[in-house]
Amino acid sequence: SNTCIVTRLLRTLIMLALYDSILPFSAFLTDNFGRRHNYLRISLTEKCNLRCQYCMPEEGVKLTPRGQLLSTTELLTLARLFVREGVDKIRLTGGEPLIRPDVVHIIAELKKLEGLKTVAVTTNAINLARLLPKLKEAGLDLINISLDSLVPAKFEFIVRRKGFHKVMEGIDKAIELGYNPVKINCVVMRGFNEDELLDFVALTENKPVEVRFIEYMPFDGNKWNFKKMVSYQEMLDGIRQRWPNMEKLEGAHMDTAKTFRIPNFKGQVGFITSMSDHFCGSCNRLRITADGNLKVCLFGNSEVSLRDIMRSGASDEELLHIIGAAVGRKKKQHAGMFSISQMKNRPMILIGG
Secondary structure, eight states: OHHHHHHHHHHHHHHHHHHHHHSOOOGGGBOTTOOBOOEEEEEOOSOOSOOOTTTSOTTOOOOOOGGGSOOHHHHHHHHHHHHHTTOOEEEEESSOGGGSTTHHHHHHHHTTSTTOOEEEEEEOOTTHHHHHHHHHHHTOOEEEEEOOOSSHHHHHHHHSSOOHHHHHHHHHHHHHTTOSSEEEEEEEBTTTTGGGHHHHHHHHHHSOEEEEEEEOOOOTTSOOOGGGBOOHHHHHHHHHHHOTTOEEOOOOTTOSEEEEEOTTOSSEEEEEOTTTSOOGGGOOEEEEOTTSEEESOTTOOOEEEHHHHHHTTOOHHHHHHHHHHHHHTOOSSOOOHHHHHHSOOOOGGGTOO
């Protein structure tokens, strides 16, 4: 009877769903601590149209010659390989990813990869309002916008360029096109912008944004020192004095941000506590730099060149074994803020936001 057929069909679908959920995750992307790396960040370019003080040394950086950067074909080949092994989220970073001329094409091609659920971008939003309709049409799922001050003059001081109003226009355009939440990343630095925390939180009252306060992190050339870092606890205490009823939200196991909401506000607030309370135990992220190096930890200085391996004519299988070996060497946690500040690493601009 029809009922029997429907029942059998449902049973089959349930079995398939169960089978899918217990399929072994790629051994190549699982490290020695059982962390499954299903989130890949790909830097599209080392170039940027801003010069943020915590990201790029004042004297600028020596850019990699164009021929040593990943071509679009190489980038998509790597993305395909990682997605085949279980990556279901790719974030495009920079430099500033939206200055890459074929960014819309790259997003459209990534969206064709079976198994990839999310394509995200982290941008300074200078070009966002102009490009967003095309990016959305190509399939862009999520947007993170970097913004460290709501005071135009201070914004220009931090980023060493003009453009504050373009960023605000980009945020409004993202909201208008239905992105919810629009994430706003704010690096908090003592003596720079810690006095603006309440103004940033107030943005979440009427806008569907998630403002994420990021502890200032040490990178090559950004003159990091412990005194400039405002810890999560200090930020939280300051905000709670103004909004004592701010409540903590349940986060997913692999979320980097601790999230909060003020009752009746449209948006929410997050804290990324890389320094004072690291989340290495649940890290599921890998990074590919614009010149094709795989970084298994943002704060580690070991890298392996996937570009050189690909260009030497290696097969997918050989490439996977090298990726697997790099993931296998990933440490349990980063070295801590004091050790990191002494360590030789790339400037943030050359890692990928």
